Amino acid sequence: MEELQGLVEHIVYHNDGNGYTVLNLMCQGSEVVCVGTMPVISEGEYIKAQGSYVEHMTYGQQFKIDTFSVEIPEDAYSVERYLASGAIKGVGPKMAHKIVSKFKEDTFRIIEEEPERLAEIKGISERKAQEIFEQFHDKQDMRQATMFLAKFGISSTYAIKIYNEYGSRLYDIIRENPYRLAEDITGIGFKLADEIAHRAGIGQNSDYRIRSGIIYALAQGTLSGHTYLPKDILVARTSELLDIDPSLIDKHLMDLSIDKKIMVREMDGEVVVYASSYYYLELNVARMLKNLNMTYDVEDLSLPEVIRRIEMQEGIALDDMQRMAVMEAVRHGVLVITGGPGTGKTTTINAMIKYFEYENLEIRLAAPTGRAAKRMTEATGYEASTIHRLLELSGAPEDQALARFERNEQNPLEADVIIIDEMSMVDINLMNSLLKAVMPGTRLILVGDVNQLPSVGPGNVLKDIINSHCFNVVRLTKIFRQALESAIVTNAHKINDGIPIDLAHKTRDFFCMKRYDTPSIIGVMIALIRDKLPPNVGAAPYEIQVLTPMRKGELGVERLNVILQQYLNPPSSDKREREHRQGLFREGDKVMQIKNNYQIEWEVTDKYNIPVDKGVGVFNGDTGIIKEINTFAELLTVEFDEGRKVSYPFSQLDELELAYAVTIHKSQGSEYPAVILPLLSGPRMLFNRNLLYTAVTRAKRCVVIVGSEETVERMIGNVSEQKRYTGLCQRIGEVMGMKQPAQPS
Numbered sequence: 001m002e003e004l005q006g007l008v009e010h011i012v013y014h015n016d017g018n019g020y021t022v023l024n025l026m027c028q029g030s031e032v033v034c035v036g037t038m039p040v041i042s043e044g045e046y047i048k049a050q051g052s053y054v055e056h057m058t059y060g061q062q063f064k065i066d067t068f069s070v071e072i073p074e075d076a077y078s079v080e081r082y083l084a085s086g087a088i089k090g091v092g093p094k095m096a097h098k099i100v101s102k103f104k105e106d107t108f109r110i111i112e113e114e115p116e117r118l119a120e121i122k123g124i125s126e127r128k129a130q131e132i133f134e135q136f137h138d139k140q141d142m143r144q145a146t147m148f149l150a151k152f153g154i155s156s157t158y159a160i161k162i163y164n165e166y167g168s169r170l171y172d173i174i175r176e177n178p179y180r181l182a183e184d185i186t187g188i189g190f191k192l193a194d195e196i197a198h199r200a201g202i203g204q205n206s207d208y209r210i211r212s213g214i215i216y217a218l219a220q221g222t223l224s225g226h227t228y229l230p231k232d233i234l235v236a237r238t239s240e241l242l243d244i245d246p247s248l249i250d251k252h253l254m255d256l257s258i259d260k261k262i263m264v265r266e267m268d269g270e271v272v273v274y275a276s277s278y279y280y281l282e283l284n285v286a287r288m289l290k291n292l293n294m295t296y297d298v299e300d301l302s303l304p305e306v307i308r309r310i311e312m313q314e315g316i317a318l319d320d321m322q323r324m325a326v327m328e329a330v331r332h333g334v335l336v337i338t339g340g341p342g343t344g345k346t347t348t349i350n351a352m353i354k355y356f357e358y359e360n361l362e363i364r365l366a367a368p369t370g371r372a373a374k375r376m377t378e379a380t381g382y383e384a385s386t387i388h389r390l391l392e393l394s395g396a397p398e399d400q401a402l403a404r405f406e407r408n409e410q411n412p413l414e415a416d417v418i419i420i421d422e423m424s425m426v427d428i429n430l431m432n433s434l435l436k437a438v439m440p441g442t443r444l445i446l447v448g449d450v451n452q453l454p455s456v457g458p459g460n461v462l463k464d465i466i467n468s469h470c471f472n473v474v475r476l477t478k479i480f481r482q483a484l485e486s487a488i489v490t491n492a493h494k495i496n497d498g499i500p501i502d503l504a505h506k507t508r509d510f511f512c513m514k515r516y517d518t519p520s521i522i523g524v525m526i527a528l529i530r531d532k533l534p535p536n537v538g539a540a541p542y543e544i545q546v547l548t549p550m551r552k553g554e555l556g557v558e559r560l561n562v563i564l565q566q567y568l569n570p571p572s573s574d575k576r577e578r579e580h581r582q583g584l585f586r587e588g589d590k591v592m593q594i595k596n597n598y599q600i601e602w603e604v605t606d607k608y609n610i611p612v613d614k615g616v617g618v619f620n621g622d623t624g625i626i627k628e629i630n631t632f633a634e635l636l637t638v639e640f641d642e643g644r645k646v647s648y649p650f651s652q653l654d655e656l657e658l659a660y661a662v663t664i665h666k667s668q669g670s671e672y673p674a675v676i677l678p679l680l681s682g683p684r685m686l687f688n689r690n691l692l693y694t695a696v697t698r699a700k701r702c703v704v705i706v707g708s709e710e711t712v713e714r715m716i717g718n719v720s721e722q723k724r725y726t727g728l729c730q731r732i733g734e735v736m737g738m739k740q741p742a743q744p745s
C-alpha cells in the first residue's frame with residue numbers, strides 16, 4: 001500500500017451513480033492518473049490517497065485508490081486552485097485570487113472561523129461572506145454524509161438527495177427507520193430502502209418494515225392512478241413485496257388505521273384501503289362540488305333570446321345540445337360538457353363566454369397543461385392559463401400532493417365563471433386545489449373528453465363526476481361538417497365506437513404503412529421524421545411525435561429513444577454530451593420533464609440574451625430541446641415552449657428523459673402536428689381501444705400508423721381497460737345523499 005498526496009488537477013471521468021472517478025493528481029510537480037470510487041470530489045481539492053500502482057492495458061500506469069481523505073491544503077497555490085475550481089458557488093477564479101492574495105495560507109481557517117472577515121475584500125458583502133461559509137461547510141458535511149451512506153451501498157447521486165432532504169438527521173433515520181427514504185426520496189424505491197434496512201440490521205418482520213411496506217404498496221397504487229386498493233389486493237401485494245406471510249399484515253392494517261395513516265372502508269360489498277390523504281382528498285372534492293352546485297334563477301324567457309342574439313352576432317347556429325349546454329351553464333353552479341373531437345366543445349365554450357360577457361361577469365379560463373391552455377387561448381381569443389398559474393403556484397415542495405397555491409380557501413379566485421378544458425387530465429390532487437380556490441357563487445364549467453385515458457396522476461375525476469349522476473352533464477355527440485372532412489376526427493370516432501377503420505385507403509391526414517418487423521418499422525419512422533413528413537405537414541422534424549404504448553421492449557420508448565437520437569441528432573464534434581444514469585444527453589436532443597417541479601426557475605431571454613420574463617415550474621410532460629451542456633458549471637439548459645429556458649444542475653438530470661418517442665399515456669393533453677404510431681404487438685391489457693383513441697386524437701394534421709393492421713383492428717375491438725380504483729363517485733353519492741338532478745336528455 002502506498003500513499004500519495006496532491007491536488008486534484010482535473011477530473012477526467014466521474015460516474016454519478018457509483019462514484020467511479022478517473023482524475024489527474026498533481027503530486028510534487030508531476031501528474032499521476034488515479035482511479036477509484038470517490039463519490040464527492042471536486043477539481044482543486046487536496047487529497048491524501050492510499051492505494052497501489054496498477055498497469056492498465058490501454059492507459060498504462062495508474063494509481064488505484066483504495067481509501068482517501070480530503071485534506072486542507074497548506075500552500076496558498078492549492079487553496080486558490082480549490083476556491084477557483086467552482087466548488088464554492090459564486091466564487092470564480094478572480095474572486096479566489098483576491099481572497100487568497102489577502103489571507104494566503106490562512107484562507108481556510110478564516111472561512112471557517114472568521115468568515116465575516118471575507119467582507120473586508122472589495123466585492124464581498126457580509127451576506128456573500130456568510131454564503132461562502134455555508135457552502136464551505138455544506139460541502140464538508142455532504143462529503144461526510146456520502147461516506148457514511150456509501151457503507152450502506154447508497155450511490156452518491158442518492159446520497160446527495162438524502163443529504164439535501166434530511167441534513168444531519170439522516171444518521172438517525174438510516175439507523176432507525178430507513179424505510180422513510182422510500183417515502184421521501186424520489187428514485188429510492190422500497191427495494192433499495194429495504195436493502196439499506198437489511199444492512200442496518202433491521203429484521204424481516206419488523207413493524208417498521210411491514211407498515212412501510214403497506215404504505216409503499218398503497219403509494220405504488222397511486223402511481224398507477226388508484227386512490228385506494230381493495231384489501232385483498234393490498235395484502236397480496238404487500239406480502240409479495242416483503243416476502244412475508246400474508247397473515248402478518250392484518251394486525252398492521254389495524255394499527256395504521258388507528259394511527260389514521262390509512263382508511264379501511266367498505267365499498268360495494270368489498271373492503272378497501274385508502275392512504276388517508278387520498279380518502280380525504282376525494283371526500284373534500286365531493287363536498288366542495290356539492291357546495292358549488294347551486295341553482296341560479298334566470299328568467300327562462302330572456303335566456304333563449306340572448307343566445308339567439310349571440311348566434312346572430314357570431315354567425316353560427318348552435319345545435320340543440322350546444323344550446324342546452326349554454327343554458328345549463330347559466331342555470332347551474334357545476335356543469336360538465338363532454339364530447340369527442342370535432343363535436344363543438346370549443347364552439348360551445350365560445351358561446352358561453354359571449355353570454356357571460358353580455359352579463360358582465362368575470363370569466364377565467366384554464367387547462368391542465370401549458371399546451372392545452374395555449375390552444376384554449378387561440379380557440380377562444382380569451383386569455384387561458386394553466387390551472388397551476390390560475391391558482392398562483394408559489395414556491396412549493398416537489399410533491400404534487402403538497403403543492404402550495406396562493407389561491408385557496410382563504411384567498412379564493414375572484415371570478416364569476418371558471419371554465420376548465422381538457423378535464424380528463426385533471427387528477428384528484430389538482431381538482432382538490434382548484435376547488436379550494438373556487439367559492440360557492442362561482443360557476444364551474446368542466447369540459448373534456450371522457451373517452452380519453454384518465455389523468456396521469458391518481459383519480460378518474462371527470463369520469464367519476466359524470467358517473468355519479470349528481471351533476472348536470474351535457475354530452476356532445478354530433479360531428480360537424482368541417483370536422484367530418486378530417487380523417488383524424490372521423491377515424492377517432494370510429495375507434496371510439498368500435499368500428500374498424502379503413503387502413504387500405506390512404507388519406508392525406510391518416511394512413512398506415514404496413515411493416516411486420518421491428519427494423520423495418522424503425523427504418524420507416526426515421527425516413528418519415530427526417531424527410532417525408534416535414535414538408536407535407538409543415539412541421540419541423542422535432543415537432544413530429546412518435547407515440548408508443550410501452551416503455552420496454554423492441555418498440556418501447558426506451559429503445560426507440562436511443563435509436564432515434566442516433567439518427568435524428570447524431571454525435572458531432574460541436575455538440576457537447578453528458579452521460580447519466582439512463583444514457584446520454586446531447587445538445588440538440590428533444591427531452592421531456594418527467595415529474596412536476598414547482599420550484600425550478602425558467603427565464604425567457606431576448607436575442608441579446610437579456611431576460612424578458614421569469615417564472616417557476618416545469619411540469620410532467622413538458623417537452624423541450626437541449627440548448628447547452630456546460631460541463632464546467634455542471635448545468636444542462638433546456639428550452640421549453642415559448643422560449644422558457646431552464647438550467648438543470650447535473651444532479652437533477654433524472655427529471656429529464658429523451659422524448660423522440662414518448663408513451664401514449666404521457667402524451668395526454670398534448671397535440672402534435674403529426675403523430676407516428678408504431679404498433680406491432682403487445683399485452684392485451686394495454687393494447688386497447690382507449691389507448692388507440694387517445695393516441696390518434698393527439699394529432700392535428702397527420703397520423704401515420706407504422707406496423708400491423710391486425711394489431712390496430714384488435715385494439716379497436718378490445719374494450720378491456722386497466723381498472724382504476726377510485727372512489728370519488730361514491731364519495732359524491734354519499735355527500736349528495738344520492739339526490740339525482742334531472743339529466744338533460
Ligand SMILES: Nc1ncnc2c1ncn2[C@@H]1O[C@H](COP(=O)(O)OP(=O)(O)OP(=O)(O)O)[C@@H](O)[C@H]1O
Nearest residue numbers: 317318319340341342343344345346347480482483
Ligand atoms: N353549431 C355548429 N354549426 C356548424 N359548425 C359547427 C357548429 N359547432 C361546431 N362547428 C364546427 O365543427 C368543428 C369542430 O368544432 P369545435 O372546434 O368547436 O369542436 P371541439 O369539440 O372543440 O373539437 P376538438 O376537440 O377537436 O378541438 C369546427 O370547424 C366548428 O366550426
